[in-house]
Amino acid sequence: MAPKLPASQTAPTPANENAGHASPAASDAIVNLYLLLSDHYDKARKAYAEGWDDERVAKEAGLSPVLVAERREKDFGPLVKDTTLEDIAAATLALAQEVAGLEGEIDALQRATASAITTCGRLKVSLNALRKAQGRLSAPAVVKAA
Structure with a gap:
């Protein structure tokens, strides 16, 4: 067992806890990662940017996608997926369904209106016939001269 050095003689702790542990290739890969990011x-x-993601950066840098995601999240920020197109598509679909429903209601109302117009016309003819009959029956009797 090696003798323990007094605190004043111990080796200084590196500023970066990973210093001294990374190979030159690993250090180059990390530098490349930050350049790519x-x-x-x-x-x-x-x-x-279009065509880029954690997977592609990982492949280009020779690192794992998990490491790329961790470093990007920590040092560059979260990845937020733009859902504008999906949101617009969903709103468009909902509106199209609502329009289709209203068109169906309008068609039903038009059929009901056409039927009501036909029925009303038929009832007017019957009403006029009844009025004529009523007029004939309520008129005073006419005496015919001989």
């Missing part, structure tokens, strides 16, 4: 991740939009 700087080039292809938009912090303001919280989104990658």
